[in-house]
Amino acid sequence: MPQRDTSLAPAQHVLSVVDLKTHFFTDAGVIKAVNGVTLSVDEGETLAIVGESGSGKSVTGLTVMRLLGRTTAKVVGGSIHFRGRNEENTDLLALSEKAMSRIRGHDIAMIFQDPMSSLNPVFTVGDQVAESLRVHKGLSKRGARLQAIELLRQVGISEPEKRVDAYPHELSGGMRQRVMIAVALACDPRLLIADEPTTALDVTIQAQIIDLLRKLQKELRMALIFVTHDLKLVKQIADHVAVMYASQVVEEGPVDQVLANPRHPYTRALLDCIPSRRDGDGNRRTLKPIPGTMPNPLSPPDGCRFHARCAYAQPECVAIEPELQVVEGKHVTRCIRWQELAL
Ligand SMILES: Nc1ncnc2c1ncn2[C@@H]1O[C@H](COP(=O)(O)OP(=O)(O)OP(=O)(O)O)[C@@H](O)[C@H]1O
Numbered sequence: 001m002p003q004r005d006t007s008l009a010p011a012q013h014v015l016s017v018v019d020l021k022t023h024f025f026t027d028a029g030v031i032k033a034v035n036g037v038t039l040s041v042d043e044g045e046t047l048a049i050v051g052e053s054g055s056g057k058s059v060t061g062l063t064v065m066r067l068l069g070r071t072t073a074k075v076v077g078g079s080i081h082f083r084g085r086n087e088e089n090t091d092l093l094a095l096s097e098k099a100m101s102r103i104r105g106h107d108i109a110m111i112f113q114d115p116m117s118s119l120n121p122v123f124t125v126g127d128q129v130a131e132s133l134r135v136h137k138g139l140s141k142r143g144a145r146l147q148a149i150e151l152l153r154q155v156g157i158s159e160p161e162k163r164v165d166a167y168p169h170e171l172s173g174g175m176r177q178r179v180m181i182a183v184a185l186a187c188d189p190r191l192l193i194a195d196e197p198t199t200a201l202d203v204t205i206q207a208q209i210i211d212l213l214r215k216l217q218k219e220l221r222m223a224l225i226f227v228t229h230d231l232k233l234v235k236q237i238a239d240h241v242a243v244m245y246a247s248q249v250v251e252e253g254p255v256d257q258v259l260a261n262p263r264h265p266y267t268r269a270l271l272d273c274i275p276s277r278r279d280g281d282g283n284r285r286t287l288k289p290i291p292g293t294m295p296n297p298l299s300p301p302d303g304c305r306f307h308a309r310c311a312y313a314q315p316e317c318v319a320i321e322p323e324l325q326v327v328e329g330k331h332v333t334r335c336i337r338w339q340e341l342a343l
């Protein structure tokens, strides 16, 4: 039988989100938390989603996982497609809850900022990793325990033979986050969504966890979505970056291109918030917080969402809602002045 030639086939995305709209119908009004977001991530690739608090990063991840549950949240538009190991392309929004729960934690896993909220305090960490292995791989109790020890070793936990019997509260924050990563990896996911996994940790531990995620991602060829508000981490971990502002992606592209040549004033402003950034002359740029605040999610402004905080805004920025425009290749921006601005 002829082999299918995949070498010439265009890279198919592991996850493809198109024009996603997730809105919350609250008593106070409609919060359009995610409003027209398009993203994709390929095998072995890391996409960072970066933006200030409230920009819609977590709601994007939770919508993909379908973890918003029966709250006030509703997906009112767009599509989410996931390509599993059998190469089948699945429309996640069309799946039954039962089918989705098979995908969740099996093909797609998610880790959060606070591992204590995801780990169960009354079970040992070994039990929790082993449980994931038993459910997803059908291992025996003994086999799962042995593999749990190996996984704990793989995520950098020393003396895993002892730690396997520890309870979450007996471990440090960094160790707990490693356990969460082990639980996520126990089912060998094709896509891992990490939502600010290092925010609660001190800088040294944060760097270790970033290194670990990067190493595991390369070894396992996972697709990784890394949610953060910190552009420094984006440089360290990601291939692609999507900058979100007020429920939309305002700039996206390969990390090198976007960070070296930002074409949206908001990305420039985020870069100026990084303390150690140096300009071309090797001088330290002064740290500039972004003036103003995010628009009220209940009543976002007309035109460009960023215009009220933008030093370059003109009357047309208030009047016209900008579309994403191609800068070069895969680099896109939602600024109508991107060609003329020296950012
Ligand atoms: N359950 C909810 N009900 C109503 N509004 C919500 C709910 N969850 C989130 N929102 C709103 O949706 C918007 C996007 O929130 P989201 O949590 O995605 O932001 P974020 O970018 O992840 O921010 P952070 O960096 O603080 O985690 C915010 O305006 C938030 O208030």
Ligand code: NI
Residues within 6 Å of the ligand: 057, 058, 059, 195
């Ligand atoms: Ni968040």
